[in-house]
Amino acid sequence: MLGFIKKSLSKTAEAIKTVAPKKKISFSKEEIEDILLEADVEYELIELILDQTYQEKITRDILRSKLLATLAYTTYKEPEYKAPFVELIVGVNGAGKTTTISKLAYRYKDEGKKVMLGAGDTFRAAAIEQLTQWANKLDIPIVASKQGHDSSAVAYDTIDSAKAKEYDNVIIDTAGRLHTQTNLANELKKINRICDKAHSGAPHRTVLIIDGTQGNSAIAQAKAFNEMIGVDGIIITKLDGTAKGGSVFSIAYALELPILYVGTGEQPENLTPFDKYEFVDGLLDAIFQEED
């Protein structure tokens, strides 16, 4: 695992190099502002960090503690639950939902758990097809219906079947878009209710998938999902494909939600638990010169 997060920050590191070609022991506030802006940390957050810093020369240690503070809420604590552990996956189309569900399933299976998928995005035939293909490839059972069918019925059937067969994990996909935002909110709320009906306490975790390449523009969207259904944690995808790695700070700070994993590639195994220390140090390595 070690090194995946740092490696996936390589495009962000390249961007930083354009404004700070030479690594140094310390930088002025103006230089740090340019560097963080280039890495796509939101301007307001940079101002907040720098306003609270009285030192003129900013060293690695100073910036490290400031950046870590913005990630204070990122640690997740699993609730008590009775198996199966039911997860609802939400997010806009294209964020990487299907791929991330497959990665999660792969991970659980690899840990020796029995996993079942529910193809709850019944709005799009392609979503059902794509998830079914992944399930077949990973040899994981999936409950799917035809396009246009009731998504909460799919959720119910998946949980019901997983309970009967004593599965450990259930992962349910949901629509990223419906005809209107109100429709989407209602559908997600209904799925929530039906999950609880099928298995008291479910869903145990609602996970929002955020497209990392969108940077800070993903924040408003994430807030909307959080208001619609209440999110327990986020997964930021495509970290490897973006120079906007610094947006992770503003996303985490704005949402005050745990970051469960980050997507570090397209393969099923490219889902890495978010380690705030590795993330911050990975970024700082791109800025600061090593001290002797």
Ligand SMILES: Nc1nc2c(ncn2[C@@H]2O[C@H](COP(=O)(O)OP(=O)(O)OP(=O)(O)O)[C@@H](O)[C@H]2O)c(=O)[nH]1
């Ligand atoms: N490099 C990289 N690509 C990723 C990652 N996660 C997802 N992708 C790619 O992003 C694209 C969209 O992912 P999907 O899983 O299809 O996204 P989705 O949200 O289900 O989108 P729809 O199926 O259109 O709803 C695919 O080409 C994935 O391979 C990641 O962590 N890194």
